[in-house]
Amino acid sequence: MRRMTARPANTHQARLLKLLRDGGPNSRAQLGDQVDLSRSKLAVEVDRLLETGLVVADGLAASRGGRRSHNIRLNPGLRFLGVDIGATSVDVAVTNAELEILGHLNQPMDVREGPVAVFEQVLSMAAKLKATGLAEGFDGAGIGVPGPVRFPEGVPVAPPIMPGWDGFPVREALSQELGCPVMVDNDVNLMAMGEQHAGVARSVGDFLCVKIGTGIGCGIVVGGDVHRGVTGSAGDIGHIQAVPDGRPCACGNRGCLEAHFSGAALARDAVEAAQQGLSAELAGRLETNGTLTAVDVAAAAAAGDATALDLIREGGNHTGQVIAGLVSFFNPGLVVIGGGVTGLGHTLLAAIRTQVYRQSLPLATGNLPIVLGELGPTAGVIGAARLISDHLFSPA
Amino acid sequence: MRRMTARPANTHQARLLKLLRDGGPNSRAQLGDQVDLSRSKLAVEVDRLLETGLVVADGLAASRGGRRSHNIRLNPGLRFLGVDIGATSVDVAVTNAELEILGHLNQPMDVREGPVAVFEQVLSMAAKLKATGLAEGFDGAGIGVPGPVRFPEGVPVAPPIMPGWDGFPVREALSQELGCPVMVDNDVNLMAMGEQHAGVARSVGDFLCVKIGTGIGCGIVVGGDVHRGVTGSAGDIGHIQAVPDGRPCACGNRGCLEAHFSGAALARDAVEAAQQGLSAELAGRLETNGTLTAVDVAAAAAAGDATALDLIREGGNHTGQVIAGLVSFFNPGLVVIGGGVTGLGHTLLAAIRTQVYRQSLPLATGNLPIVLGELGPTAGVIGAARLISDHLFSPA
DNA sequence: CGCCTTTGTCCTGTGAGTGGAAGAAGTCGA
DNA sequence: TCGACTTCTTCCACTCACAGGACAAAGGCG
Numbered sequence: 038m039r040r041m042t043a044r045p046a047n048t049h050q051a052r053l054l055k056l057l058r059d060g061g062p063n064s065r066a067q068l069g070d071q072v073d074l075s076r077s078k079l080a081v082e083v084d085r086l087l088e089t090g091l092v093v094a095d096g097l098a099a100s101r102g103g104r105r106s107h108n109i110r111l112n113p114g115l116r117f118l119g120v121d122i123g124a125t126s127v128d129v130a131v132t133n134a135e136l137e138i139l140g141h142l143n144q145p146m147d148v149r150e151g152p153v154a155v156f157e158q159v160l161s162m163a164a165k166l167k168a169t170g171l172a173e174g175f176d177g178a179g180i181g182v183p184g185p186v187r188f189p190e191g192v193p194v195a196p197p198i199m200p201g202w203d204g205f206p207v208r209e210a211l212s213q214e215l216g217c218p219v220m221v222d223n224d225v226n227l228m229a230m231g232e233q234h235a236g237v238a239r240s241v242g243d244f245l246c247v248k249i250g251t252g253i254g255c256g257i258v259v260g261g262d263v264h265r266g267v268t269g270s271a272g273d274i275g276h277i278q279a280v281p282d283g284r285p286c287a288c289g290n291r292g293c294l295e296a297h298f299s300g301a302a303l304a305r306d307a308v309e310a311a312q313q314g315l316s317a318e319l320a321g322r323l324e325t326n327g328t329l330t331a332v333d334v335a336a337a338a339a340a341g342d343a344t345a346l347d348l349i350r351e352g353g354n355h356t357g358q359v360i361a362g363l364v365s366f367f368n369p370g371l372v373v374i375g376g377g378v379t380g381l382g383h384t385l386l387a388a389i390r391t392q393v394y395r396q397s398l399p400l401a402t403g404n405l406p407i408v409l410g411e412l413g414p415t416a417g418v419i420g421a422a423r424l425i426s427d428h429l430f431s432p433a
Numbered sequence: 434m435r436r437m438t439a440r441p442a443n444t445h446q447a448r449l450l451k452l453l454r455d456g457g458p459n460s461r462a463q464l465g466d467q468v469d470l471s472r473s474k475l476a477v478e479v480d481r482l483l484e485t486g487l488v489v490a491d492g493l494a495a496s497r498g499g500r501r502s503h504n505i506r507l508n509p510g511l512r513f514l515g516v517d518i519g520a521t522s523v524d525v526a527v528t529n530a531e532l533e534i535l536g537h538l539n540q541p542m543d544v545r546e547g548p549v550a551v552f553e554q555v556l557s558m559a560a561k562l563k564a565t566g567l568a569e570g571f572d573g574a575g576i577g578v579p580g581p582v583r584f585p586e587g588v589p590v591a592p593p594i595m596p597g598w599d600g601f602p603v604r605e606a607l608s609q610e611l612g613c614p615v616m617v618d619n620d621v622n623l624m625a626m627g628e629q630h631a632g633v634a635r636s637v638g639d640f641l642c643v644k645i646g647t648g649i650g651c652g653i654v655v656g657g658d659v660h661r662g663v664t665g666s667a668g669d670i671g672h673i674q675a676v677p678d679g680r681p682c683a684c685g686n687r688g689c690l691e692a693h694f695s696g697a698a699l700a701r702d703a704v705e706a707a708q709q710g711l712s713a714e715l716a717g718r719l720e721t722n723g724t725l726t727a728v729d730v731a732a733a734a735a736a737g738d739a740t741a742l743d744l745i746r747e748g749g750n751h752t753g754q755v756i757a758g759l760v761s762f763f764n765p766g767l768v769v770i771g772g773g774v775t776g777l778g779h780t781l782l783a784a785i786r787t788q789v790y791r792q793s794l795p796l797a798t799g800n801l802p803i804v805l806g807e808l809g810p811t812a813g814v815i816g817a818a819r820l821i822s823d824h825l826f827s828p829a
Numbered sequence: 830c831g832c833c834t835t836t837g838t839c840c841t842g843t844g845a846g847t848g849g850a851a852g853a854a855g856t857c858g859a
Numbered sequence: 860t861c862g863a864c865t866t867c868t869t870c871c872a873c874t875c876a877c878a879g880g881a882c883a884a885a886g887g888c889g
Contacts, residue, residue: 066836075878080837103835104885185796195796243663255762259655266764267639270796277758278792281677290792362673362755363762366651368662396674396686400581400591400666462867471847476868499866500854 040174040217043089044433049074049082054091054111054430058135059234062110064098083109091115111135116171117425118178118215120159121224121417123377124148124198124251127155129162130418131171136234136426138415140171148183151201152210160214175217177429179421180207181224183252185270191221194269197288198252220424224248225272226263227420228410229256232373234423236411241371245363246410247274248376249356251300255363274363275299279355294359298352300331300377306348307334316344335380349381353388360389360407361396368401375410382409436570436613439485440829445470445478450487450507450826454531455630458506460494479505487511507531512567513821514574514611516555517620517813519773520544520594520647523551525558526814527567532630532822534811536567544579547597548606556610571613573825575817576603577620579648581666587617590665593684594648616820620644621668622659623816624806625652628769630819632807637767641759642806643670644772645752647696651759670759671695675751690755694748696727696773702744703730712740731776745777749784756785756803757792764797771806778805 045051049072056071057063069079086092087109095108111134119138121128125148130141142162148155166172184196191208193199212219229246232238238246238258246256253275257264265271275295276288283292296302307329311319318337323329337345360372372393374386390407410416441447448468453459465475482488483505491504507530515534517524521544526537538558544551562568580592587604589595608615625642628634634642634654642652649671653660661667671691672684679688692698703725707715714733719725733741756768768789770782786803806812 064836069836076837077839077879078877081877100886101835102887103833104837104887106836197794243660257762259660264639264655264763266797267766268764268796268799270794271762271764273761273764273794273797274758276792276794277761278754288794358674359758362670362758365669365673366653366667366759366762367660368664368667368669370663396672398593398666398669398672398684400664401662401669403664460867465867472868473848473870474846477846496855497866498856499864500856500868502867 040176043091045091045430046085047082047432049078050086051431053082053086055427057092057109057111058426058430061135062095062108064106064108066098066101066106068109115176116174117422118163118172118175118217119418119421120163120178121181121227121414121421122146122148122155122159122183123224123417124183127159127162128414128418129159129166130415130422131163131166131175132419132422134176134426136419136422138418140166140169141415141418142166143414148199149201152205152207156211156214163215175215177218177220177425178211178215179227179424180211180219180221181227181417181421182207182221183224183250183254185268185273186221186223186265187269188222188265191219193221218425218429220428222263222421222424223254223256223265223269223272224417225254225256226265227256227424228375228416229258229263229373229420230423231412231416231418231420232375232410233258233261233420235419236416237373237408238371243367244369244371244373245360245367246373246375247356247360249299249374250377253295253299253356253376257367274359277359277362279359294355297355303331303334303348303352304329307337307345310344310348316342318342319345331377332380335382338381338384346384349384350388353385354392356385357389357392358396361393364393364397364401364405369405372405372407373410374407375413375416436572439487441487441826442481443478443828445474446482447827449478449482451823453488453505453507454822454826457531458491458504460502460504462494462497462502464505511572512570513818514559514568514571514613515814515817516559516574517577517623517810517817518542518544518551518555518579519620519813520579523555523558524810524814525555525562526811526818527559527562527571528815528818530572530822532815532818534814536562536565537811537814538562539810544595545597548601548603552607552610559611571611573614573616573821574607574611575623575820576607576615576617577623577813577817578603578617579620579646579650581664581669582617582619582661583665584618584661587615589617614821614825616824618659618817618820619650619652619661619665619668620813621650621652622661623652623814623820624771624812625654625659625769625816626819627808627812627814627816628771628806629654629657629816631815632812633769633804634767639763639765640767640769641756641763641765642769642771643752643756645695645770646773649691649695649752649772653763670755673755673758675755690751693751699727699730699744699748700725703733703741706740706744712738714738715741727773728776731778734777734780742780745780746784749781750788752781753785753788754792757789760789760793760797760801765801768801768803769806770803771809771812 095110098106098108115134117132119130127146128143131139184199185194187194193202196202207221208219225248238244242261244258248254255272255274276293278292279294280292284296286293286296311323322333334345491506494502494504511530513528515526523542524539527535580595583590589598603617604615621644638657640654644650651668651670672689674688675690676688680692682689682692707719718729730741
């Protein structure tokens with residue numbers, strides 16, 4: 038199948054495409070209710086979209102009391118590739134034009150091996166997904182990387198945990214390899230877009246999305262759009278000072294949030310606690326696996342281990358303290374907590390909530406939900422698909 | 434003179450009005466270079482603006498090598514009122530349509546006396562300005578208040594330092610009294626808009642504007658627009674924790690930035706230092722005036738008083754620490770420091786810079802100017818005028 | 830089976846906007 | 860001082876987007 042290269046010719050078409058993406062197949066009449074165009078104009082634009090092949094007819098709609106309308110939908114053959122590169126693993130997923138996940142692979146990996154090795158793996162995963170018959174090719178791909186990105190060019194800049202990636206032309210290289218348009222963004226921003234599109238943040242214009250994985254980052258959504266900052270490093274809250282004169286951090290300072298709480302810090306603390314004999318539960322797991330991760334801590338906490346619970350609570354306190362500051366500053370309508378440590382669940386959430394509700398002013402917290410992300414590991418890839426679809430569904 | 438009630442009829446006219454406001458009188462031809470409209474269309478829109486009276490002819494422009502163009506300018510009779518209500522004083526200014534200050538009054542006042550008393554004073558100041566012949570009436574007014582505002586309605590909400598103002602219909606009441614459209618915003622946001630319009634932040638899209646007066650607040654500009662948050666309390670950074678288990682704050686927590694540094698805290702610290710005999714300079718001033726303010730500390734520091742310098746430096750450190758976090762989070766292109774304590778000048782600035790450059794990541798600070806505001810006490814009133822002109826120069 | 834509602838198509842009118850032509854008002858060099 | 864060249868303004872014809880009405884097609888409902 039030849040890939041779609043068409044793009045909407047004007048804002049009306051772009052609008053219609055996004056409605057069909059977010060609302061699924063729809064009747065022409067219902068679309069008319071949403072776009073405030075005359076029926077004639079709407080018919081013209083829909084016909085043009087049908088001509089381009091981006092949209093196809095889809096039978097008859099249910100009657101609304103009179104003549105039945107004809108349904109249309111986005112071309113069901115369209116395929117987007119969503120790639121979420123984490124510090125220690127990659128997620129690759131194929132979606133249709135409505136951003137529903139058709140296939141999803143997750144593999145461990147180390148970003149520090151550099152872009153060439155990583156993309157080799159990503160491409161082979163994409164090929165594997167293709168081989169299952171889910172896709173014959175891709176109409177666009179969104180890529181998330183765990184570090185700052187110069188967004189217009191799609192190039193990582195000075196990424197602390199990704200030596201070897203600085204300045205690598207991710208967008209251009211992958212666009213070549215995949216033969217389709219590519220957009221690149223920070224993984225945290227994509228998670229925020231994912232939760233906005235299909236998760237808890239639907240219909241919220243201003244919110245924060247805190248991702249606690251190997252590191253800690255924060256997606257910032259202002260008026261429905263991701264705020265990336267002037268150098269693409271907005272949301273980099275891992276190195277905000279949480280503890281004055283606290284632990285030394287890889288960045289050279291002391292007391293950074295990330296040094297006190299993150300997937301990596303939690304694992305380190307757990308190992309230490311186990312070795313000091315503070316927790317039989319953790320010590321047992323350490324002996325079995327030879328190492329500990331956040332997952333082990335979560336399991337120990339679920340089993341009622343006091344030390345594990347303390348570690349989580351303390352981390353939540355630190356995180357909550359930083360978030361409290363951000364809430365005062367930004368006054369969001371929602372705070373989403375996600376990332377690898379979501380398994381820590383409500384113990385973590387409770388600690389964070391306590392801090393935020395205690396420290397921020399009532400006006401800012403009065404009606405402020407603080408919730409766990411709804412999409413788990415799929416948030417990133419959905420956000421990635423959303424990123425590229427937003428791009429492709431905009432006038433060229 | 435009857436007041437102008439006309440509004441631009443479309444976005445082209447709005448665009449032209451803003452160009453004339455920001456660029457001053459201009460030739461039709463030069464306007465044409467900036468708006469990307471055909472000459473015919475431009476002529477039509479300019480004619481319509483002339484008909485409304487918002488814009489008037491202004492002689493001939495200099496030749497650019499051929500026939501001379503006709504100049505046009507905003508009606509020189511237009512008058513905006515800018516009001517900046519602080520915690521302890523009010524600024525009232527009259528501007529023309531180009532937002533140049535024609536007259537400016539400043540009077541001490543206490544917001545805690547409540548809206549009725551304050552507005553009586555504001556109206557009498559406005560009347561005084563009128564009496565000098567600067568204005569026969571106002572075409573619009575912008576009001577800044579030192580607390581959160583529900584922006585669309587122009588109503589203060591839960592303002593901590595303004596008991597009695599909660600829910601007072603500022604916009605409606607003043608609109609009645611003045612007989613012109615009124616917009617209300619947080620004073621810090623207005624300062625940010627002022628610096629954006631006529632100060633250091635010209636041509637910067639994303640920046641923070643930290644105002645250190647009786648309290649501490651921060652204006653947030655994202656993509657050229659002020660971010661107010663979902664409840665209008667964005668930028669309320671005075672109650673971010675700067676010192677764990679630090680001083681008790683009026684808000685009920687401990688260690689808030691505002692408790693450790695602000696005009697009020699600085700004055701308190703200075704009195705204490707004077708009474709403890711740490712500084713002869715400050716003690717002398719205390720004896721003379723019976724009280725101390727930030728101005729005294731600034732003067733003492735300028736005279737080389739070590740205690741005063743220490744107070745400023747320590748405050749700058751705390752402020753810088755909080756700002757460092759915000760810079761990591763928001764990744765702005767500029768940080769402006771302003772407000773009543775600007776007199777503390779470069780000692781304060783140096784302390785803040787040191788903290789920010791040390792604590793934030795190089796990518797965020799690499800090209801980040803941290804500067805003092807350029808407009809001093811006029812920033813607020815210019816911002817207020819800008820607020821209402823933005824409103825009036827938008828399609829109705 | 831007739832009447833009402835909804836949907837899709839066709840057609841015309843209107844207003845926004847472009848671009849060219851022509852004239853008006855300059856500059857500049859000989 | 861005059862003519863050649865520029866720049867600015869106005870006028871006009873043409874295109875295009877879009878609205879809205881008329882009408883036909885297709886369905887629901889009593």
